[in-house]
Amino acid sequence: MISHIDHIVLTVAELDRSVQFYKRALNMEELTFSNGRKAVKFGNQKINFQLLGQEPRNRARVGSGDLCLISTWSLDKVLSHLSEAGIEIVEGPVQKSGANGPIQSVYFLDPDSNLIEVSVY
Template sequence: MISHIDHVVLTVSDIDVSLQFYVRVFGMEAISFANGRKALRFGNQKINLQTLGQEPRNHAQVGSGDLCLITHWSLEAVIAHLVQEGVEIVEGPVSKSGAVGDIESVYFLDPDKNLIEVSVYVL
């Protein structure tokens, strides 16, 4: 029935700060859609951003997100990049289980304390 995830939504305190963080740290593309809403596009996916209360159907809180993003970089290169960008790693590298196999991951927080995991599949 389900083939893949198209997008996820993060509730953030400041959309511009979040856009700047994800563009700077990940090289994602900031885009606008649907009457000026903001999102981050990467590959065939996107992360929509909303502020608290912007979407009345959603009861998420700021900083309640937990994302795992897969990279084609080596984990060593990811760590070096995060250090260069002043992003504090809160855990890792550690072994975890991804959707289609074993992964190695590092964890850190975005400006709203959403937990971000960047991972590489172990071949």
């Protein structure tokens, strides 16, 4: 029934701060869409950002996200990039279980304390 994820939405305190973080930390592309909304794009997916209360049907709170993103880079290259970008690793590298088998992962927090996991198969 489901073929893939198109986008996810993170509730954030400051739109521009979040966009800049994801561009710096993960080399994502900034997008602006309907009514000035903000997002970042990677591959065929995107992360939309919303302010608390901006979308009444969404009850998410700032910092409630937990994402696992798969990298095409080696984990050493990911770690080097994150270090150069000033991103503090909160856990890893560690072995975890991904959707398609074992993965090596590192974890860090975005500016709103959403947990970001970058992994390599």
